[in-house]
Amino acid sequence: MQSSTATLDDREAPPDRQGTSSRKRWITAGVTVAALSLASFLLYRTFSKFTWDELVSSVAEVPTTHLLWAAAAAAASYVCLTGFDWMAVRYAGHRLPYRKVALTSFLALSIGHTVGMAAFSSGMIRYRFYSRWGLSTEEVAKVVLFCGVTVGIGMITLGGAGLLVRPDLGERITGFSQTWMMALGAACLVAAAGYLALAAYVRRPLHLWRWSFQMPSFRLAIGQVVIGTLNFTLVAACLHQALSAVSDMPYLGVAAIFVIANITTMISHVPGGLGVIESVVLYLMPGDGVIGGLIAFRCIYFFIPLAIGGVSFALTEIALRARGHPSRRRTA
Template sequence: MAEAASDARLEKPAGRPHPPRWLGPLVAVAVLTLAAALLLRTLGNYSAARLAASIEAASLARLGAAALFAALSYLCLGLFDWLALRYAGRPQPWRRAALASFCALSIGHNLGFAALSSGAVRYRFYSRFGLSAGEVARVIVFCGATVGLGLLGLAALVFLGRPGLVSSLTGLPEPAVLGLGAGCAALVCAYLALAALARRPLRLRAWSLRMPGFRLALAQLSVGTLNFALVAACLHQALSAVATVSYPQATAAYLLANAGILVSHVPGGIGVLEAVVTFLLPNADIIAGLLLFRLVYYLVPLALGGATFALTEILARRARRLSASAGPAGAARRRA
């Protein structure tokens, strides 16, 4: 606890005014509207008959396994926030971190520009839990670093462990694949070394960021890598429902597709994921499997996360009204 509190020092330049009170509800309405519109637009790309046929074509075992790995991934993402809150010096119970993470990321994964979309949802939750805007910023930065570490960690494992497979998928010579894997591993090691040795904050213009401690950075790497391994497992089960695809193939294809998704910021990676995976696995009839993956990992969580976020907003507004009607004494009793 003391280590986390001492490590979390992201200072915001002084003199910035606090955001107006109406901004939070406006952001919540905007995020929910965008999420609903995206869900309807994405579902509109597929006919009901095609959706039903894709689900019917998958065995219950494959569909259940894909759903299980998706659920485990979102639980793992909850650890991102739980660790980030410790880094920010404002640890919260697991249930709070998991709730905020699920609502933020189920929406952010689909809207694109996750640092902004999921960041807005996180701010709505964590401001109610007593965090300042600067502390929420530390949480967002930490989670973003965890995403990067996870992708680099899994890429290092796959590129160094299966260079022949990656070479056959991409056409790159094996030495180049090994070089990329070594580069990913070097970046991970550099981050861990910086976390272990850095004693002064890193500075970027007016911002100052202190590195997490080594143990917290190691937890970032472990949880981040595990999360993307679980997402790849979800993709593998969805693809295996309609084609013969190995887990290493699915993992390598997912990692390479993610590079395009991160660069393009296309909401939910729509079109990018399909194009890259289809290009890398041209001999497999995998469109139905990709549709299943998008349904299980993106669309179902989006519907659940959007509904949950809307419910929390309604409950929070009701609690504020009750607190206001009870007066200062009632508010004091609620805080107690």
């Protein structure tokens, strides 16, 4: 019944709307194909230099202690990410028990981090769960937007602080002068401070083209800066632990490289930054042993949470269907 209704609506839609919808589908498909093609090319270029035995031996060179510390940092990061959703739900005007928010956050991000296009993949999972607990479609969209802004705020704050504290590392990584590195770091921190100022003093919605945004409260904005930065600090710590056995790059240098790799991932839209993170890190941190640390990092932060999140999501859906939960009839 739902399918036939959707088809009827499409037939009755004005021609210009049908054309716009068709163009969006083609654009989305094109972006997806281009991103997957880029990921395949980068993976081939990154790993074709090594034999299978070289890859295995490179991973084996990472000490167990470093792997355990990397796993601890990754686990702490995913706990930190639940704070994104906890604040976002309050920004949307709701209060849910932390256990529900934590479950939704982990399932959405453990899957979304690897699947890619997190605003859509993790957004659909968030809708699936939050709509059961009383949030409307618009409120779920606010949650997704809030979390996305928190990611950006955390990234620029960590990157800016790192460049100001160690501009020499920025010069070593990028080749630009320390003066430029300090200017860029200051600009990042000024942007974060400007966001806090908007949250403190602007209560009317901000308009950007056809969209309008309501700034969060000052307390929530402070939380975004603190928790967003802490999350990227932990992810960078995970990468640093995986690489420190084979590289002398200090933590702040690894953090700066990780921020650059993340920005490249966002621009490329490659799912999970697969191949992009590895290519950027190998370019900025050349060395034969680095590839082993990168594989360990990819497994610890992306693949293991994906496996846990995927199984957990499937079990949750099976349990809901067995109970005949009415939300299983909803479609996003």
